[in-house]
Amino acid sequence: MKIIWAALLGVMLxxxxxxxxxxxxxxxKGSQKEWLNVSxxxxxxxxxxxxxxxxxxx
Amino acid sequence: MSSQFTSxxxxxxxxxxxxxxxxxxxxxxxxxxxxFSGLMAVVSMMVAPPAMISMVCxxxxxxxxxFVLPKFEEQAAxxxxxxxxxxxxxxxxxxxxxxxxSVPNGGSVVATALAGTGGIFLGxxxxxxxxxxxFSFMGGFLMVGIMVLFGAIILSLFVNMPALSLAxxxxxxxxxxxxxxxxxxxxxxxxETNYIRATVSLFINIFNLFTxxxxxxxxxxxx
Numbered sequence: 450m451k452i453i454w455a456a457l458l459g460v461m462l463x464x465x466x467x468x469x470x471x472x473x474x475x476x477x478k479g480s481q482k483e484w485l486n487v488s489x490x491x492x493x494x495x496x497x498x499x500x501x502x503x504x505x506x507x
Numbered sequence: 508m509s510s511q512f513t514s515x516x517x518x519x520x521x522x523x524x525x526x527x528x529x530x531x532x533x534x535x536x537x538x539x540x541x542x543f544s545g546l547m548a549v550v551s552m553m554v555a556p557p558a559m560i561s562m563v564c565x566x567x568x569x570x571x572x573x574f575v576l577p578k579f580e581e582q583a584a585x586x587x588x589x590x591x592x593x594x595x596x597x598x599x600x601x602x603x604x605x606x607x608x609s610v611p612n613g614g615s616v617v618a619t620a621l622a623g624t625g626g627i628f629l630g631x632x633x634x635x636x637x638x639x640x641x642f643s644f645m646g647g648f649l650m651v652g653i654m655v656l657f658g659a660i661i662l663s664l665f666v667n668m669p670a671l672s673l674a675x676x677x678x679x680x681x682x683x684x685x686x687x688x689x690x691x692x693x694x695x696x697x698x699e700t701n702y703i704r705a706t707v708s709l710f711i712n713i714f715n716l717f718t719x720x721x722x723x724x725x726x727x728x729x730x
Binding site: 469 | 559562563565566569570573612615616619620623626627630631634640641642643644645646647650651653654657658660661664665680681684685688720723724727728
């Protein structure tokens with residue numbers, strides 16, 4: 450079953466590669482401000498998960 | 508339901524109206540698939556199938572979403588296929604949920620993971636919907652990130668490393684948060700015009716977010 454699962458993930462990787470390549474080469478590039486904005490949002494998610502962990506441990 | 512799901516593809520009479528229609532249809536179908544998936548998870552918990560059923564259901568759902576759905580995503584029949592795949596994913600959660608519920612403090616971990624998933628999804632979606640910012644610039648980064656993660660998942664199947672498994676879950680939470688921003692922004696900015704595809708993307712984001720958060724909280728919450 451693990452081998453089937455790994456093979457399926459391999460197929461997914463193979464199918465995703467052209468899409469990823471297209472996005473890397475032709476996708477819009479974000480400015481420093483846009484990436485900072487994303488970092489703050491993801492940072493908020495990290496803090497929130499930290500709070501959830503603290504809640505579960507308490 | 509029939510009036511809401513007349514055609515999966517939004518016709519472009521007017522750009523903004525079409526995008527609002529896609530958004531409304533996506534969230535309606537997403538809510539229904541989440542409810543159905545939750546119901547199937549409860550059924551699976553009551554039936555208590557062997558643990559291997561999780562992998563079988565996941566493989567089945569991925570095959571359906573990867574090879575069958577693309578042939579029907581422009582037709583109303585695609586909705587039935589989405590329900591089939593999301594129902595299978597929900598059913599596959601049963602053994603994992605039964606395991607967590609059986610350990611001390613497990614019920615609280617499951618409830619917290621569920622609430623956390625809802626909080627992250629609603630918070631990030633609300634941010635994109637209110638600011639209407641375009642996050643399409645994250646596409647390349649997210650695609651490469653998910654490919655690296657898939658590589659790590661393949662490795663973790665054959666190498667028993669708890670730290671790697673934990674790192675995969677943590678990275679999955681961050682990547683799925685990024686994908687929620689990216690996918691929602693694509694819907695409201697016209698990058699995605701098919702609500703069946705949009706629903707599947709958001710469902711997968713929420714599903715992966717929940718399972719990864721459950722794993723993280725299960726491990727980190729344990730003394």
